[in-house]
Amino acid sequence: MNHPYRGLPDERYWSRSIGNCSDDGWDPVTNPPFQVEADARIITAGSCFAQHLARYLNSNGRTCFVTESSHPLMDSQLAKEFNYGIFTARYGNIYTSRQLLQLWQRANFQFVPKDSVWTCGEHRFDPFRPSIQPGGFASALEFELDQAQHFAAVRRAFSQAYVLVFTLGLTECWASKEDGAVYPIAPGVLAGEYDPNRHELLNLSVDEVVTDIAEFVRNVRISNPAFKLILTVSPVPLAATAEARHVGVASCYSKAVLRIAAEYAAKLPGVYYFPSYELITAPGQTYFAADRRSIREEGVRRVMSLFFRHVLRDEGEPREVGEERDVFLDRVRDVVDVICEESLLDEHK
Amino acid sequence: MHTFDAASFEATGEPIFCIGHSHLSAVSQAALATGTAIKGINFWDIPGAVEGDGAQLRFTSWIEEAILAQNGPVFSFVGGSVHNVMGLVAHPRPFDFVLPWATDLPIDKNAEYLPYQIARRLTKNLSAQYLFQMMRIRKLCRGEMIHISPPPPSANQIRLSKDIPWNMYPEMTDQVASACLRMKLWLLQANIVSNWCIENSITYVPSPDVAADGNGYLIEEYYRDGAHANAAYGELVLRQMRSHG
Numbered sequence: 001m002n003h004p005y006r007g008l009p010d011e012r013y014w015s016r017s018i019g020n021c022s023d024d025g026w027d028p029v030t031n032p033p034f035q036v037e038a039d040a041r042i043i044t045a046g047s048c049f050a051q052h053l054a055r056y057l058n059s060n061g062r063t064c065f066v067t068e069s070s071h072p073l074m075d076s077q078l079a080k081e082f083n084y085g086i087f088t089a090r091y092g093n094i095y096t097s098r099q100l101l102q103l104w105q106r107a108n109f110q111f112v113p114k115d116s117v118w119t120c121g122e123h124r125f126d127p128f129r130p131s132i133q134p135g136g137f138a139s140a141l142e143f144e145l146d147q148a149q150h151f152a153a154v155r156r157a158f159s160q161a162y163v164l165v166f167t168l169g170l171t172e173c174w175a176s177k178e179d180g181a182v183y184p185i186a187p188g189v190l191a192g193e194y195d196p197n198r199h200e201l202l203n204l205s206v207d208e209v210v211t212d213i214a215e216f217v218r219n220v221r222i223s224n225p226a227f228k229l230i231l232t233v234s235p236v237p238l239a240a241t242a243e244a245r246h247v248g249v250a251s252c253y254s255k256a257v258l259r260i261a262a263e264y265a266a267k268l269p270g271v272y273y274f275p276s277y278e279l280i281t282a283p284g285q286t287y288f289a290a291d292r293r294s295i296r297e298e299g300v301r302r303v304m305s306l307f308f309r310h311v312l313r314d315e316g317e318p319r320e321v322g323e324e325r326d327v328f329l330d331r332v333r334d335v336v337d338v339i340c341e342e343s344l345l346d347e348h349k
Numbered sequence: 350m351h352t353f354d355a356a357s358f359e360a361t362g363e364p365i366f367c368i369g370h371s372h373l374s375a376v377s378q379a380a381l382a383t384g385t386a387i388k389g390i391n392f393w394d395i396p397g398a399v400e401g402d403g404a405q406l407r408f409t410s411w412i413e414e415a416i417l418a419q420n421g422p423v424f425s426f427v428g429g430s431v432h433n434v435m436g437l438v439a440h441p442r443p444f445d446f447v448l449p450w451a452t453d454l455p456i457d458k459n460a461e462y463l464p465y466q467i468a469r470r471l472t473k474n475l476s477a478q479y480l481f482q483m484m485r486i487r488k489l490c491r492g493e494m495i496h497i498s499p500p501p502p503s504a505n506q507i508r509l510s511k512d513i514p515w516n517m518y519p520e521m522t523d524q525v526a527s528a529c530l531r532m533k534l535w536l537l538q539a540n541i542v543s544n545w546c547i548e549n550s551i552t553y554v555p556s557p558d559v560a561a562d563g564n565g566y567l568i569e570e571y572y573r574d575g576a577h578a579n580a581a582y583g584e585l586v587l588r589q590m591r592s593h594g
Contacts, residue, residue, distance in 0.1 A: 071444055071463055073435075073471055082467060122449060138449040138465035145447065145462045328441065329475070333434050334517060 040162035041065035043088035047169025049234040056304040068153035089153040092129040095169040097212035107154035113181035118192040125191035163228040168258040171204040209261035235280035364388040369426025379583030416489040423490040428479030429499030432534035439524035500578035502531040504566035512575035557585040
């Protein structure tokens with residue numbers, strides 16, 4: 001008897017493609033519409049999970065396109081502490097589609113939020129990346145200069161990238177009631193002050209997420225017509241919800257919205273959905289740590305392995321690379337030492 | 350042992366005891382010129398003067414004994430070159446930063462801005478070895494310890510350029526860093542070291558006001574080379590030392 005499922009490939013059957021496979025023995029990635037060449041400029045943004053891609057790309061000797069890199073005077077520990085090299089530019093985690101869209105708009109002066117800086121004594125905090133540097137900015141002038149430098153790096157990143165890999169993390173976000181500016185984290189958590197009269201909770205719908213992404217892509221393509229977008233959905237559950245329901249229910253809803261929105265957004269030309277969410281969640285708790293939230297390294301490695309295999313052209317497995325060291329200080333110290341020794345020669349005349 | 354014992358050492362009794370690095374040379378020269386009794390231990394002239402690092406840092410035994418033997422104040426000229434290491438030669442990737450207590454200082458619009466906290470951490474890291482040396486001196490000396498600030502930076506780019514041995518780093522850079530960056534680094538270094546001195550019961554003596562122009566840079570007549578002031582500047586410092594000693 002004939003029926004529509006007869007003769008379908010194994011990947012269409014759960015029992016044959018997941019149920020009878022080891023945790024890393026199944027591969028749901030099919031038909032990427034484009035591949036990323038070895039010399040293509042890849043940029044990354046998104047929630048915490050997105051940080052892994054930059055880490056793995058860098059460890060494979062195929063660096064992300066970084067437009068706001070740490071100065072060579074900094075060692076890797078100091079750079080990491082000040083959030084250099086985590087993403088393409090120093091924008092920190094971008095949890096929502098609205099935050100991504102507004103970042104581009106702010107960097108291009110299309111949107112200037114009224115709540116533009118948080119003051120704490122002499123220190124200044126950026127409401128849109130409040131944890132970007134420990135203790136905030138030391139002066140108002142430093143904040144202004146750094147923000148201008150950051151925006152230039154954002155413009156350069158999106159305008160010159162071949163592809164952005166963006167990980168959607170949340171639908172819940174806090175916004176200014178005045179102009180809709182969306183914060184990465186609720187005011188008052190890391191800096192600033194929460195004011196129920198000025199701040200409100202948004203829980204983005206599928207339509208809103210799709211519209212944000214479409215508008216973002218359209219805007220970027222004005223300056224970068226070849227711009228491509230790879231979407232992923234973070235498998236990391238919500239840490240907390242501001243909705244009046246259980247965090248497990250809120251998390252499931254949020255991920256469902258993001259997954260559907262990604263499906264719709266991927267119908268846009270040059271936009272592709274990569275199933276990292278499924279890779280982590282389908283095997284159950286295998287890739288989750290004891291807290292049932294953090295993703296174990298094996299899971300990250302599994303996702304990255306398939307990303308490298310299917311999306312990056314001519315790539316092997318991820319491998320480790322060493323750190324380069326700036327020799328400037330050593331050289332100049334030698335120079336100053338020479339001057340010092342010469343001063344002694346002069347003294348002994 | 351290399352010391353700078355002035356001719357009048359015997360006549361005047363206890364010499365002024367100084368220890369540290371090359372900034373001491375301006376004072377040594379001034380002492381020679383003025384017949385001031387001074388005993389100077391310049392680490393640059395004594396290979397192996399410093400042994401170990403961090404909290405385990407020690408001086409070679411005769412230096413430790415010399416410090417222990419001092420009844421009067423010990424004048425420290427330790428370090429003082431960090432602003433030059435970071436800001437004498439322009440980095441291939443020019444940088445600048447904002448000093449939060451001196452936001453009126455010019456900004457290099459062609460440079461990359463570093464967060465102040467990073468500039469501070471870099472300066473502090475480079476100063477660490479010198480602070481450990483000062484800590485060791487503090488532990489050894491029985492009397493007062495007085496730390497002398499290095500001279501302010503020069504703003505004379507042409508003169509500085511002539512004094513830098515450019516052949517030491519071919520294909521790297523050929524520019525003197527902006528004077529303003531040097532000034533900020535010098536002020537930052539002074540802030541770090543003076544605060545550290547307060548915490549460790551060491552008297553910090555800033556550079557003499559009369560040696561600086563209206564913008565805080567070293568006046569030309571006190572210039573010696575790319576990193577140091579001359580004997581005339583040393584005389585000004587000697588006067589400060591006498592008033593503190």
